[in-house]
Amino acid sequence: MNLNALKRKIPFNLANVIMYTVLILFAAFCIFPLLWTLVSSLKNNHEIFESPWGLPAVPQFINYWNAWVVGNIGRYFFNSAYIVTTAVIVSLIASSMAAYAIRRMIWKLSKHVMMFFLLGVMIPVHATLIPLYRLFNSADMVGSPVCLIIIYTAVSLPMSIFILGGFFKMLPRELEEAAVIDGYSVYRIFWEIIIPLSKPAIATVTIFNFIGFWNELLFALVFMSNVNYMTLPVGLTNFIGRYHTDYTGMLAAIMLSFVPSLLIYIFLHENIIKGIMSGSLKE
């Protein structure tokens, strides 16, 4: 598109100039660290400290090979993918159902149950580490991926229920009324009406949960010391030796682990778009 067409699309006035400048500056501020991580992952360990802002003399693509093969990142990728995806799905199902019951169904205790879940948002997870470890240990489940899945799901439930609940509350009552008139059962209303209409909310919660689980370190470290089941963030710590750290390997691994989170975001954020609501009321 030529410059004139561009000018027509975006009126070239002061307000817009200011707005775009601000947007672009802030975007640069946000993206910069990612670029830095990418550039640094191609340096050798000296250059990281000698010239942190310069470009590498010779791009060390071998760092990525080292990370994947020697650092066994491939294996951890697989583990993380399995654990995180399962946890996200389970969490989504459990929380959307609970949020619907609390916000859209009519019963006396709904507010109290919401408050009960809300308490979970206030819990600093590290405080639960020891009691949980003992719990799973006595059930002989420590070291199994299942236990991380359960823990991640549980930790994400309060927030997911809370966020989804907020969105459900925004939906008009007319939806259910119309559906009931058409003879829908509660299950159908839930699966065929509410869920599709809540795509932005579900996409949002999925993104948050996926990224949160994907990057989680402490619980994964404590509950999974078996090298076969370790997740990515734990695998990253393998680049840290007892008294020496291989930063380049670690940075390459960080870039590799960044990609799925980014992909999930790109995949899902399309759903956070306008227009879903506007159509429904007219029908």
Add this chain to the structure above:
Amino acid sequence: MNFKKLIVIMTTLTLLVATLITGCIGVNTQPGNDAGTQAMGEVETTKAPDPVNMRVMVGTGTTSEGWGKTFKDLVDQFNANNNFNVTLNLEPIDTEQYATKIAAELATNNPPDIFYTWAAGRLKSFVGSGKLYPINEILDKDTEWKSRFLPGMFDSVTFDGKIYAVPGEQNAAALFYNVEIFQQYGLQPPQTYEDLKNVIKVLNENDIVPIAMGNQDPWVGAILCEYVFNRIGGNEPFDNIVEGKGTFEDESYIEGGRILQELVSLNAFPKGFNGMSYPDGNNLFTRGKAGMVCMGSWIVGEIYGKDSLVKDKVDIIKFPTMEKGKGNADTWLGQPDLCLAISKSCKNIDAAAAFIKTFTTAEAQKAFAESTGSIPVTVADVDMTNCNPLTAKLRQLQQSRSSMFIFYDVALGNTIGSEFNNTTQNIFADKSPADEFRKLSQFVADNLGK
């Protein structure tokens, strides 16, 4: 389907395929047994009927080089050669979070069969759990094993007359200096504090950082501080504190604080050192930008590491003495390290002991000395022919060792120890030593015995 969606899907598919392939190749689990194939740090040998699996947990971090690799080799060797029908599963944990992990483990009823522990104060809290096996029972019967050790090696791992861990190596802190730089400016390695001040002055004039130090994590600088305090006051003040009858408000500490601040004012340390990370500080030395570094012997691994520019350019000396100080140059700061403990719930205590015993063979001691510059714990002379010159020199300097004191944060336990480290960091930041040590004394009084 638009272009962007296509890219996303292609990338996802590629990654998926890649991980599936690596995942499948890696997965080869045997039913009812958590051991996999040759994944990092994990070993399994197909033995005769049902070998007993025992867990060995260490805070080695990576096992592909250095300390971790040597440890893994020993595990592999034991698995291949033992008569107990035991297979050891090595669980290497990131060093930094090892403290967290071992805490969780010890809170349950079946902690790892064999695990790494620190000595002294930190070991004391583990012992308090009642879950550690008193190894003296085996050591007293196996006098051959016990006699391999240098005298005094078990002092800091003994509580109430019982030995709870076996040290595998020692490390000691010393002053490392860059010979090339010293020669270039006509400097001699400093024997006294006055010498040191002179060296600092000359190095500064030539834009070389005198002493490399990344003190964001204050244990780093505490090493130098502990030496200064010792050279001024001798062994007594600290020994008293450990026994519970001394105080940090002793003269030697206040005077030591003054010396430390003098060093700061002489620009002995890099700019912004109190916020500089430990690797960053070490890099100054291994890149040849600093003249000296006061650090534990483990830095030898980095000096000979693949990213170092100062291989074969470094020498070691004992920490300088203070004029009119009570401490002498032959008192060393260090610790028994790589201590392994056995849990009471260990499935085969004799096997565990046998494994730990392999650490004190001449070969094992040599391997550790080579990979990390650590000092052997055994009496017998370790063949140092292939060792790097620094380790050999350190060993030689240690021959005249008259006494040793342990890093404060290990000796005193983490609560008080890390508060001490913080105090030294504050002193470096120009706070009044008298005030700081008074606060520290109060802290000790409030927290001793907890």
Add this chain to the structure above:
Amino acid sequence: MELMLKNKWIIFLFIAPALLIYTVVLFIPVLETIVTSFYEWNMFSVDKKFIGLNNFIMLFTRDSVFITSIKNTFLLMLMSVITQMPVAIILASILSTGVFGKKIFKTFYFVPNILSGAAIGLMWYFMYNSEFGLVNSFLKLIGLGSITRPWLGDENTVLWAIILVACWQFVGYHMILFLSAIEGIPDSVNESAIIDGAGRWRILWSITIPLIKPIIYVDAIMISTNSLKIFDLVYTLTAGQGGPNHASSVMALHMFTHAFRNYRFGYSSSSACVLLISCLIVTLLVNKIFKSESYT
């Protein structure tokens, strides 16, 4: 319809999975922690000593680090709310009006949230470096060279340095949340407002914000509780120390240190309790502010 929405069995079925997992895995351990806070226990041994409120008394009278931590945590929360929420709302509303390059901007703003803690810690360590850090270089560039200093190494500035990074990391997160909400507002509403002659700011203030109030409420709770619980960022930026002289220590770090470094589990549990109570108080406050419409 009423009858169907009141069906007890269906309600139970819908809540059961979440309730079960949450109660067993999250709620009960927290109760355990609360109970532990009344004991002196080093978490390894079988015997614990009941000491009543002693831990709490120690916390508030003899532990200067804890007092600093409380101050820092609340300051951080306040600054987070003041900076992140308005910026997030404004960004979200700008982006929802069909700005050119919207998708790219959205993604860029969210990237800080996707990066793992290790990467963020490492990068900002270099940013704040006193010699060649970008922050100081930038300041020198615009003539403010006199205020350069080692931001993370100076106890007066370390907390603010961390607050900046926190804001940088989380604005995108809140923005996404608000964007989801704003996108749900039908076009027709905005169109009629424009027809009535309302300017952009007027629309934002009088129409958009009231309509997304449920999400603002949700976000207010999220922002305050998340920043009260903040841990990873402070840990990686200060090498687990909480800054020189503990100047930037926060409650979660205090709790962590005493549990997993000093092995004083009873004491750290009491620290966790204070954190829990703080979150509770703040949540109740937020609830009160949003009282006009019932959201719980």
